[in-house]
Every structure is written in structure tokens, then in C-alpha cells.
Amino acid sequence: MAESMEKPPKDIARNEEYEEEEQSFEELGLDPRLIRALIKKGIEKPTPIQLVAIPLILEGKDVVARAKTGSGKTFAYLLPLLQKLFADSGSKNKLAPSAFILVPTRELCQQVYTEVSSLIELCRVQLKVVQLTSSMPASDLRTALAGPPDILVSTPACIPKCFSAGVLQPASINGSLEILVLDEADLLLSYGYEDDIKALTAHIPKRCQCLLMSATSSGDVEKLKKLILHNAFILTLPEVGDIKDEVIPKNVQQFWISCSGRDKLLYILALLKLELVQKKVLIFTNTIDVGYRVKLFLEKFGIKSAVLNAELPQNSRLHILEEFNAGLFDFLIATDDSQTKEKEEANVESNAEPRKSRKHAKQKLDSEFGVVRGIDFKNVHTVVNFEMPQSAAGYVHRIGRTGRAYNTGSSISLVSSDEMEVFEEIKSFLGDDENQDSNSIAPFSLLSKNAVESLRYRAEDVAKSVTKVAVRESRAQDLRNEILNSEKLKAHFEVNPRDLDLLKHDKVLSKKPPAPHLRDVPDYLLDPTTQEASKFVKLARAAMGNTNSARRGGSKRKFKKNKDPLKTFSAESQAPKRARNGGMKREDKGGDNSHKQKNRKSS
Numbered sequence: 001m002a003e004s005m006e007k008p009p010k011d012i013a014r015n016e017e018y019e020e021e022e023q024s025f026e027e028l029g030l031d032p033r034l035i036r037a038l039i040k041k042g043i044e045k046p047t048p049i050q051l052v053a054i055p056l057i058l059e060g061k062d063v064v065a066r067a068k069t070g071s072g073k074t075f076a077y078l079l080p081l082l083q084k085l086f087a088d089s090g091s092k093n094k095l096a097p098s099a100f101i102l103v104p105t106r107e108l109c110q111q112v113y114t115e116v117s118s119l120i121e122l123c124r125v126q127l128k129v130v131q132l133t134s135s136m137p138a139s140d141l142r143t144a145l146a147g148p149p150d151i152l153v154s155t156p157a158c159i160p161k162c163f164s165a166g167v168l169q170p171a172s173i174n175g176s177l178e179i180l181v182l183d184e185a186d187l188l189l190s191y192g193y194e195d196d197i198k199a200l201t202a203h204i205p206k207r208c209q210c211l212l213m214s215a216t217s218s219g220d221v222e223k224l225k226k227l228i229l230h231n232a233f234i235l236t237l238p239e240v241g242d243i244k245d246e247v248i249p250k251n252v253q254q255f256w257i258s259c260s261g262r263d264k265l266l267y268i269l270a271l272l273k274l275e276l277v278q279k280k281v282l283i284f285t286n287t288i289d290v291g292y293r294v295k296l297f298l299e300k301f302g303i304k305s306a307v308l309n310a311e312l313p314q315n316s317r318l319h320i321l322e323e324f325n326a327g328l329f330d331f332l333i334a335t336d337d338s339q340t341k342e343k344e345e346a347n348v349e350s351n352a353e354p355r356k357s358r359k360h361a362k363q364k365l366d367s368e369f370g371v372v373r374g375i376d377f378k379n380v381h382t383v384v385n386f387e388m389p390q391s392a393a394g395y396v397h398r399i400g401r402t403g404r405a406y407n408t409g410s411s412i413s414l415v416s417s418d419e420m421e422v423f424e425e426i427k428s429f430l431g432d433d434e435n436q437d438s439n440s441i442a443p444f445s446l447l448s449k450n451a452v453e454s455l456r457y458r459a460e461d462v463a464k465s466v467t468k469v470a471v472r473e474s475r476a477q478d479l480r481n482e483i484l485n486s487e488k489l490k491a492h493f494e495v496n497p498r499d500l501d502l503l504k505h506d507k508v509l510s511k512k513p514p515a516p517h518l519r520d521v522p523d524y525l526l527d528p529t530t531q532e533a534s535k536f537v538k539l540a541r542a543a544m545g546n547t548n549s550a551r552r553g554g555s556k557r558k559f560k561k562n563k564d565p566l567k568t569f570s571a572e573s574q575a576p577k578r579a580r581n582g583g584m585k586r587e588d589k590g591g592d593n594s595h596k597q598k599n600r601k602s603s
């Protein structure tokens with residue numbers, strides 16, 4: 001903390017020079033071992049936040065970095081952190097880890113831990129990283145901290161737990177801690193970790209370098225800044241000055257469909273069955289029951305999906321994420337963490353302070369579950385809001401699960417009349433102006449009314465069979481299965497950490513297999529316009545596949561608008577009789593293309 005106090009605070013709010021420069025990791029002063037490791041991961045060029053943060057962190061500055069979801073904040077702090085520890089690894093008389101990385105959820109712990117471990121392995125250096133969770137018994141905590149390890153990744157709640165179990169001494173932290181990272185800093189306080197962080201701050205030595213990473217700015221980040229930092233470098237990296245571009249990656253196209261709450265199952269069926277969205281697809285619901293309802297409903301039509309929620313055991317959740325990321329299944333129905341808390345624990349929320357309510361509901365839901373914020377879903381092309389999130393911030397974080405780093409993505413929100421208020425709130429948050437022509441969220445025009453109506457009879461019939469009892473039974477059955485799996489997984493992954501194919505999470509929950517007439521949509525039910533649109537989505541997918549392989553090759557990573565079929569496809573030219581201002585066409589609007597190209601170049 002001391003170093004940054006010598007200098008006045010500095011605000012770097014997107015500097016043109018970063019946009020144009022094609023700086024490499026070498027030029028940022030990164031260790032060749034790390035550069036080689038990155039190349040093995042297919043990463044060759046720093047993202048804008050990495051470009052500015054890495055040199056500052058290497059210089060020892062305290063940094064607050066705010067950059068949109070999926071912009072590469074994790075490597076922005078991990079790479080310089082590891083480099084500093086390479087240099088430091090000679091000093092062995094430490095009694096506590098040299099670096100703490102604190103994150104709000106277990107899922108993030110696991111993600112960061114995996115990333116650090118893989119970098120260490122690829123760099124072939126002798127650094128030890130451990131991951132702690134607050135549910136670990138004291139004996140496991142003691143074993144993990146023996147040594148001590150160089151890097152500790154955990155939620156903040158673990159630190160006071162280690163103090164009270166006597167496995168970590170405050171004085172040792174004071175003598176050893178060199179770098180403290182608070183990742184997803186905008187969420188740490190709302191997850192109820194304020195007291196845990198305060199318990200640590202008293203023992204952070206003055207020389208310790210502190211880094212705060214966040215996707216959005218909020219009062220909570222300011223509070224943390226005051227608590228931990230004194231005079232940090234503030235990095236703010238939106239792509240352009242416009243609010244909507246600050247928060248949602250530019251390469252995510254956002255759409256919406258107006259439909260009644262009752263028709264949502266029908267619409268999701270039409271989108272998936274008629275292949276109007278590109279895979280992989282992440283579907284968000286607000287409650288666990290609705291998640292299972294969607295799963296059971298889709299199953300009847302032969303569409304397999306997995307469910308992810310706070311009720312499932314941790315091992316299963318991590319495994320579901322791994323399998324989905326590895327591409328073992330295409331559809332994942334996730335129940336948004338904050339929504340789960342609000343809806344499932346309604347009886348304990350009211351005016352209670354968040355930490356208390358989380359504890360109260362502990363038997364039922366894992367309070368450290370977090371599937372939306374910060375989780376790096378790999379190659380999710382489409383995010384579907386089956387139900388709308390309850391806030392604009394929730395929307396931003398959900399949509400941020402696609403279009404990560406240099407990938408493209410799209411989102412489709414199914415909005416019922418009850419949800420119009422929050423939808424308007426989201427639109428105004430994104431900077432949409434009623435009087436202006438341009439909308440951040442455009443109507444989705446690839447799905448015609450005829451196409452939807454042709455599926456209505458079957459969908460409504462099947463929806464009736466997915467009763468509350470069926471949902472409850474499936475939920476209980478899935479939980480039982482996953483608890484069993486969880487134990488098996490624990491044992492198995494200790495021995496075979498890379499084996500992903502042991503258990504499938506998208507297994508069918510209904511007792512009967514889908515009826516053949518529901519599995520395939522007969523030709524006479526297919527609406528020609530939608531069929532045409534589906535063809536284009538398939539073509540786009542094939543072309544995107546090529547783009548992806550070019551991306552893996554590295555040098556062609558830059559996303560080119562005119563090569564992206566999703567961006568160039570015009571609903572008007574391909575299907576002239578349909579709505580004129582919707583679907584993919586909106587990308588062609590907005591005139592200032594040279595500006596967009598320029599920004600994309602830097603992203």
C-alpha cells in the first residue's frame with residue numbers, strides 16, 4: 001500500500017494511444033516463461049486492460065481496474081502477480097502465503113485456481129497455489145496452509161475462519177503478504193464479505209501491493225478502495241464514451257421477444273427446435289423450479305440440457321461447468337445466483353442484512369454459489385433470458401457470459417408484460433433513448449408468428465404434462481443423483497483431474513423417452529420464412545467455426561465485422577417480406593463504421 005501513496009492518484013480513462021498500438025506481451029516486460037505459457041494457451045496479444053494494467057502492476061503500483069465483462073481482467077492481474085513471485089521465490093522464511101486472491105464465489109475460486117495452476121505448470125516454476133473454502137474442516141485448512149503455499153485463492157470468509165482455527169496467524173500475514181487481489185470487487189460487499197475483509201485489512205502490511213478488479217463501478221468498489229487502498233492508479237477501460245458500450249461487450253448482439261409468461265416455453269422451444277440460435281446456449285431462469293420446468297419441457301421434444309443452481313453440491317456444479325466449457329453438451333439452464341437468493345429465500349430476505357440471510361438459508365442453498373458473475377463460460381454463443389433479471393446490473397452480468405475476449409455472441413430476452421418495467425429500466429441503463437432510432441436491444445425478427453403458432457398446439461399440450469409435482473420430483477431426483485455423483489466425482493477427480501467424461505449432467509429426468517412425433521418437427525409444421533432464417537443461422541455457425549479455428553491460430557484473432565455472417569446478414573435482403581428493423585439487420589445501422597472498426601481493433 002505504501003508505494004502508491006507517494007504518487008497522486010491517476011485516472012487512465014481509455015487513452016487513444018492504447019487503441020492504436022499493437023503492443024505485445026514482450027513489450028510490456030512480461031517474463032518469457034509466461035509468454036510461452038500464453039502462446040500454448042493460444043493467447044498472443046494483450047487485451048486493452050492487460051495493456052495498461054500489467055506494466056503498472058509490475059512496477060508495484062496499487063491498481064483499481066474497471067473493465068467490462070470478458071475483457072481479460074484475470075490475466076491482467078495474474079500474469080504480473082506470478083512474475084513478481086518468480087522473482088520472490090528465493091525468500092523461503094515466510095509463514096504465510098505471499099499473495100492472496102479473494103473472490104466472491106466458490107465457482108470463481110475454482111476458476112482462478114485452475115488458471116493459476118495451469119500457468120505455473122506451463123511455466124515450470126516451483127510455486128504452490130492452494131484453494132480454500134469456508135466449509136473446509138480445520139484439519140484440511142491446516143494441511144493446505146502448511147509450507148506455506150505462495151498463493152492462496154479463496155473467498156474472504158475463509159480468512160477469519162483460518163484465524164479462529166489457529167491455522168493462519170495475523171502476524172504471519174503481516175510478515176509475508178506481498179500482493180492482495182480483490183477480484184470481482186464490485187460484488188464482494190454485496191455478497192456479505194465486508195466484515196471478513198475488515199478482519200484482514202488490519203493485518204495487511206504497508207508494503208503490500210493491492211489490486212481491485214471489477215466489471216462495474218459502484219459504491220461498494222469505492223468503499224473497498226477506501227478500506228484497502230490509499231492512492232491507487234484508477235484504470236477505466238470502456239471502449240467508447242457511450243454507456244452501453246462501457247458495460248456490454250461490443251461484440252454481443254442483443255435481441256428481445258415480446259411474449260406472454262405462458263408462452264415462454266413455446267418460444268424457447270421454437271428458438272431451439274427451429275435452430276434459430278447458435279450453440280452453445282446458456283438459458284437463465286430466476287428460480288430453480290422454473291429451471292427444471294424448462295428442462296423437463298425441452299426433454300419431451302428430445303432437447304437435452306443440464307441444470308445449474310445453488311442447490312446442487314459443489315463438486316457437481318464445478319463438474320457441470322467443466323463439461324459445458326469442454327463442449328460435452330450444448331444447453332445449460334442456469335438459475336441466476338442473486339435471483340435465487342431473492343426468490344428462494346424470500347422468507348428470510350426482507351430487511352435483513354445479506355450475510356445473515358445467507359447463513360440462515362445455508363442448509364438449503366450454498367451461499368457462496370455464483371454462476372453469473374465472473375464465471376468464464378467458454379464459447380457460449382447465445383444467452384437466453386427465459387425470465388428477465390431483476391436489475392440492469394443483473395442483465396449486464398448475464399449477457400457478459402457471451403462475447404468474451406475476442407468471441408462474438410448474442411442474447412435473446414423473452415419479455416412478458418409483467419417484465420416490461422425492468423426491461424425499460426435495462427434499456428435506459430444501456431442508454432437507449434425512446435426518441436432515437438438506435439436500440440441496444442432490437443426485436444428478434446428471425447422467428448415469425450407463423451412458425452411459433454405452428455408449434456403452439458404441441459407445446460401447450462406438453463407444457464400441461466410438466467406439472468408442479470413432476471418438477472418437484474425431478475428436482476429432488478436430480479439433487480439425489482448429483483449428491484451421489486458429487487462423492488464419486490470427489491474421489492475420481494483426485495486421481496484423474498482431467499477426466500471430464502465420467503458423468504453426464506444433461507441426462508434425461510423424465511421417466512418416458514420423448515415421443516417420436518415431438519422429437520422431430522414435421523415439414524408441414526415448418527414455416528418457410530423461419531426455415532430460411534434457420535438455414536442462415538446454420539450457415540453462420542459453419543462460418544463461425546472457421547473463424548474460431550483462425551482464432552486458435554492466433555494471428556488472425558482480430559474480429560472483422562465484414563467477415564462475420566451474423567453482422568452482414570440482412571433480414572431485409574434475405575427475407576424481404578419480414579419485419580424491416582429487426583433481427584440481425586440492426587448491425588448495419590448506426591453509420592459510423594470506421595469508428596466501430598477502430599474500436600473493435602483494440603478490443
Ligand SMILES: Nc1ncnc2c1ncn2[C@@H]1O[C@H](COP(=O)(O)OP(=O)(O)OP(=O)(O)O)[C@@H](O)[C@H]1O
Nearest residue numbers: 043045046047069070071072073074215374376405
Ligand atoms: N489477451 C487475450 N487474448 C485472448 N483471449 C484472452 C486474453 N486474455 C484473456 N482471454 C480470455 O478471455 C476470456 C475472458 O477473460 P476473463 O475471465 O479474465 O474476463 P473478465 O474481464 O474477468 O470477465 P468478468 O468480468 O466476466 O469476470 C477467458 O477465456 C480468457 O482466457
